[in-house]
Amino acid sequence: MAILGDSAAAAAIDAFGTVGTAMVTPFKDDGTIDYPAVEKVANHLVDLGNDMLVVSGTTGESPTTTDDEKIELLKVVRGVIGDRAKIIAGTGNNVTAHTIDLSKRSAAAGADGILIVTPYYSKPTQPAIAAHMRAAADSTDLPVMLYDIPGRSGVPIRTETLLGLADHPNILAVKDAKGDLFASAQVMNRSSLVYYSGEDALNLPLLALGALGVVSVAGHVCTPRFAEMVAAVANNDLTTARAIAHETADMVDALMNHMPGVISAKAALQAQGILDNRGTRMPLLPADEEQMALVTAQLTRSGYLSE
DSSP states (O other), rough: OOOSSHHHHHHHHHHSSSSSOOOOOOOOSSBBHHHHHHHHHHHHHHHOOOOOESSGGGTTGGGGGHHHHHHHHHHHHHHHHSSSEEEEEOOOOSSSHHHHHHHHHHHHHTTEEEEEEOOSSSOOOHHHHHHHHHHHHHHOSSSSEEEEEEHSSOEEEEEEEHHHHHTTTEEEEEESSOOOOOHHHHHHHHSSSEEEEEEEEEHHHHHHTTEEEEETHHHHHHHHHHHHHHHHHHHHHHOOOOOOOOHHHHHHHHHHSSSOOHHHHHHHHHHHHHHSSSOOTSSSSOOOHHHHHHHHHHHHHHSSSSS
């Protein structure tokens, strides 16, 4: 089992860190990327305590950004944060050749690692998923984090598939948003794969089972407390970790259960004065006034926004 202190955990910490946020991609009113705002958000997230930023993940609206935009995002984030945090590029999509090409370009642009989501829409078989993941992992020397999110991809990465992929030298970790705690525990127990919680509602259960850290959406707001939770579990202090989970539950609910996470995260950042514009690219629409009021009210109640 990959636990803090063993070689697999040490390799994952060196590759990815422990506390990550899948950062939003800010846009201007005309729909183009606002790169000065990208710099501001990246700095803000690192200052909050993230040692990992995922660029061009789901929350970065990766389905709606071009490859050239993704590469420029990487370069801009690297330029502003330097070596203060690891930058993980979301390069996975539903075309294997496209995933390979984007992974190579991201490596050349300075990514520290790549995040590969299960190919979506096509609903590939498990052997096909494994072949896709191996092809992506073979394409660069970068460490790979697999992203298991069947609610978006349509298919899970099953336990036996994950166990088989664990022998690839570049595949080190799983961002787990499957919602199957027993399956996750099996993979952690039977392989060297290191787990990161990719579902904020399950951060504490996954950490308690052996996950090393988090890749969060609510981390746009809650990173300091999540970092304390990760540290508390690593120190076997579940009392403290449980208290943090209870304290942040309402904020996680406001950000994750009422609208897509990118919409709520941008609403929160605008309410806090980090973003001037909460705009999204269609097919997503930015938070409406009711959604904005919900997020702002919970930020205030949770102490993240002054009244």
